[in-house]
Amino acid sequence: MPTVPPAPKADRRTTVDVTALLERGRTLATPVLRAAVDRLAPPMDTVAAYHFGWIDAQGNPADGDGGKAVRPALAVLSAEVTGAAPEVGVPGAVAVELVHNFSLLHDDLMDGDEQRRHRDTVWKVHGPAQAILVGDALFALANEVLLELGTVEAGRATRRLTKASRSLIDGQAQDISYEHRDRVSVEECLEMEGNKTGALLASASSIGAVLGGADERTADTLEKYGYHLGLAFQAVDDLLGIWGDPDATGKQTWSDLRQRKKSLPVVAALAAGGPASERLGEILAADAKASDFANFSEEEFAARAALIEEAGGREWTADEARRQHTIAIEALDAVDMPDRVREMFTALADFVVVRKR
Numbered sequence: 001m002p003t004v005p006p007a008p009k010a011d012r013r014t015t016v017d018v019t020a021l022l023e024r025g026r027t028l029a030t031p032v033l034r035a036a037v038d039r040l041a042p043p044m045d046t047v048a049a050y051h052f053g054w055i056d057a058q059g060n061p062a063d064g065d066g067g068k069a070v071r072p073a074l075a076v077l078s079a080e081v082t083g084a085a086p087e088v089g090v091p092g093a094v095a096v097e098l099v100h101n102f103s104l105l106h107d108d109l110m111d112g113d114e115q116r117r118h119r120d121t122v123w124k125v126h127g128p129a130q131a132i133l134v135g136d137a138l139f140a141l142a143n144e145v146l147l148e149l150g151t152v153e154a155g156r157a158t159r160r161l162t163k164a165s166r167s168l169i170d171g172q173a174q175d176i177s178y179e180h181r182d183r184v185s186v187e188e189c190l191e192m193e194g195n196k197t198g199a200l201l202a203s204a205s206s207i208g209a210v211l212g213g214a215d216e217r218t219a220d221t222l223e224k225y226g227y228h229l230g231l232a233f234q235a236v237d238d239l240l241g242i243w244g245d246p247d248a249t250g251k252q253t254w255s256d257l258r259q260r261k262k263s264l265p266v267v268a269a270l271a272a273g274g275p276a277s278e279r280l281g282e283i284l285a286a287d288a289k290a291s292d293f294a295n296f297s298e299e300e301f302a303a304r305a306a307l308i309e310e311a312g313g314r315e316w317t318a319d320e321a322r323r324q325h326t327i328a329i330e331a332l333d334a335v336d337m338p339d340r341v342r343e344m345f346t347a348l349a350d351f352v353v354v355r356k357r
Contacts, residue, residue, distance in 0.1 A: 016347035025073030026066070028086060029093040036094060036141050040134070043126075047134045051105060051122045065117040070233075070352060071096045071204040077344050078222055079208030081337045089208025091145050092157055096204045098142035099165050103200075105135035107172060111259055115251055139165070149211075157210045160219070164203035171196025178262040182285055189267045190231065197237075198230030205229065205345075221334045225345065228328035233352045235321035238263040239314065242305050254301035258294075260287065264320065269313030276310035283307070325353045 037048045049055045053064020072093035079089030107113070108121040109131045115121065123131035142165075146158045174192035178184045205226025206219045214222075240249050241256030241263055249255070256263050270281055283304060287293055308314060328349050332342055 016343050018347050018351045021077070021344055021348065022069045022073045022351075024086065025071075025076050025093060026069040028076055028090050029069075029072040029097060030066075032090055032094045032145070033097055036098065036145055037138075039141065040137050043130070044134050044137050047122060047126045047130045048138065050125065051101065051134065053117065053119070057120070057125050064119060067117065068355070070348065071100055071201065073348060074201070074204040074226065074345075075208045077208065077341065077348070078205055079212045080341045081209045081218065081222065081335065082212035082214050083338075084208075084212035086208075088212045091149055091154070092161075092207030092211050093204070095142040095146045095157075095161055096200060096207060098138045098145065099161065099168070099203075100200055102135045102138040102142070103168055103172065105131045105138070110172070110176060113251070113255075113259075151211075153211050153213055156219075157207050160210060160223075161203050161207065164199040167195040167199035171199070175261070179260050180288075181262070182288065183270060183281075184262040184267050186264075186267050186271055189262060189264055193234040193238075193264070194227060194231055197234040198227040201230035201233060202226035218335055221331060225328045225331040225349075228324045228331065229349050229352055232321045232324035232328060232349070235264055235317050235324065236353060236355060238265055239317055239321075242308065243314070253298065254305060257301050257304055260284075260293075264317045265308050265313035267313075268316040268320075269308040269311035272312045272316070274311060276307050280304070280307040280311055321353055325349055 033052075034054070037045060037052070039045075040048055046055070046059060050057060053062060053066045056062040056064075075093035075096055076086040076089040079086055079092075082088075104116065105122055108116055109123040109128050113121055114124050121131075122134065142161065143158055146154050146161065148154075171192050171194070174188070175196060178188070178192065202223040203226070206214070206222035209222055210219050238256065241251075241261065242254060242265055244251070244255075246253050252258060256266075266280075266284075269277055270284075271277075290296075329346055332345055
């Protein structure tokens with residue numbers, strides 16, 4: 001299992017219970033999130049409820065895996081930077097979750113993913129049209145949840161979230177285009193992942209503070225923390241996308257290789273040079289033209305993963321996750337906040353980099 005422990009620092013030991021911190025964000029945000037989804041017209045309300053794991057494919061109540069809830073945890077935590085109660089960040093937490101899930105619904109369809117969180121994806125169960133419509137509806141709801149607060153701070157938060165959403169969409173467009181290219185540079189891959197993952201985690205890390213009245217400098221600095229945390233998050237995700245345990249990730253073995261994704265391990269391996277790198281480049285170029293690619297055996301995908309590792313792609317990506325994690329933590333030094341809040345931001349960053357799914 002490709003866990004990526006951060007470099008230990010004696011001066012940042014913490015007693016924070018990350019599970020409780022994640023659960024706090026989930027507990028505060030879920031009732032408001034459910035109320036927002038209930039506004040959708042049928043059958044979109046039911047389809048959205050299935051996506052969030054609240055019901056099964058037959059419409060029966062379910063207790064599905066709703067994800068890690070990192071974004072809601074960050075949003076309510078960021079409100080405490082300003083001295084506000086965590087509840088102040090709840091509308092921001094809900095808005096960010098709505099945008100995140102809008103992207104998941106559309107990405108699953110565009111990528112052809114049939115499984116998410118150990119269940120069939122929405123497009124597989126309810127069809128592509130519903131996946132598109134519900135995704136669009138969640139995006140609209142995100143802005144509605146914020147703007148109906150009617151405050152200056154809500155307007156500021158909406159502008160920042162809208163900008164992050166545009167970056168997220170740019171990132172998905174880049175991701176798709178890279179699948180059809182023989183080579184992508186490491187710099188291009190990091191830019192894409194910064195847009196696709198970093199921008200929304202940046203918004204989550206600052207939106208509660210904005211709603212609590214934080215000034216622009218504080219919000220920008222919290223966004224820097226979240227952006228680099230997002231790059232660390234995505235680097236770990238890229239490792240799991242190749243070497244992750246399907247029982248933990250809820251996806252197929254070698255899932256990113258099956259989709260020909262130019263993820264960080266692949267891009268780094270191709271850029272490394274040497275026999276394994278050259279052989280990998282030849283194989284992936286042939287794969288792009290193969291008519292029977294979808295029917296490749298487990299052994300064929302395993303061989304590609306082995307070449308990526310031999311060329312150094314796995315190790316480089318793990319190192320990059322640690323590097324981005326360090327940048328994120330150091331960004332917090334520029335923000336004046338209660339020590340306990342700082343510890344919780346640090347604990348969440350550590351969790352993101354050592355997670356197994």
